[in-house]
Amino acid sequence: MPFQFESVLVTGSSRGIGFEMVRQLANLSCPPKYIFASCRSPDGEAAKELRDFASEHSNVIIIQLDALSNDSIQKSAVLVKEKLDNDGLDLIVNNAGILTRSPNFLDVTEEDMMRVYKTNVVGPFQVIQAYHSLLAKAGQKKDFAAILNISGTLGSCEKSNFGGLYPYAISKAGMNRMTKGLSCELIRDNIMIMCICPGWVRTALGGLDKARLSPQESVENIVKIIESMDKDKNGIYCNNTGQIIPW
Secondary structure (H helix, E strand, O other): OOOOOOEEEEOOOOOHHHHHHHHHHHOOOOOOOEEEEEEOOOOOHHHHHHHHHHHOOOOEEEEEOOOOOHHHHHHHHHHHHHHHOOOOOOEEEEOOOOOOOOOOHHHOOHHHHHHHHHHHHHHHHHHHHHHHHHHHHHHHHOOOEEEEEEOOHHHOOOOOOOOOOHHHHHHHHHHHHHHHHHHHHHHHHOEEEEEEEOOOEOOOOOOOOOOOEOHHHHHHHHHHHHHOOOHHHOOOEEEOOOOEOOO
């Protein structure tokens, strides 16, 4: 049976994979009742396409959430809880992330390392903390609630046989370890968690010219994986076709 989710939070939804995720979820034959599309600056120019889309889809609710600010994360959880009333949150897609490019490892700064780590690891971790009670409530009422962390192949020590992109790659390895650890704890609350590599996607982060996949192609595959989620997939690390990636 496909994973039944009536509510979902998507972080980093103003562009790229996040926006495409919101778009495709809203256009499912049986779309979620609530799609909480979060981004850092809902009123900014970068979120215009999201605002236009939300104006035509009443189940898309834009909320402010900055992965660099725990205060922002906590406030977003309060707003979502108010909207859900007595219902829990069925699914989180932790998509928000950043990348810095330095041509030489000697040029990577402490600021680069810490900003990327805080956004890509600490931010998603704090999102899970802030929304834990809502996820647990959904887990009590249904077979399970779920968290999908958007990782990357660069987070795999075994698959990464080249250097470069150190802040990003190290942060994704950290996200993977976080996911694996939480899979052992959250399942007690009937919450499963997994991480997925969306592939090399033509986005501002992945590269608009050389990347192989369009956001639409990547997200089509990810949505299929979401719909096939079950407890047997708890704690796995896979690509966008469902193939397991070695840690």
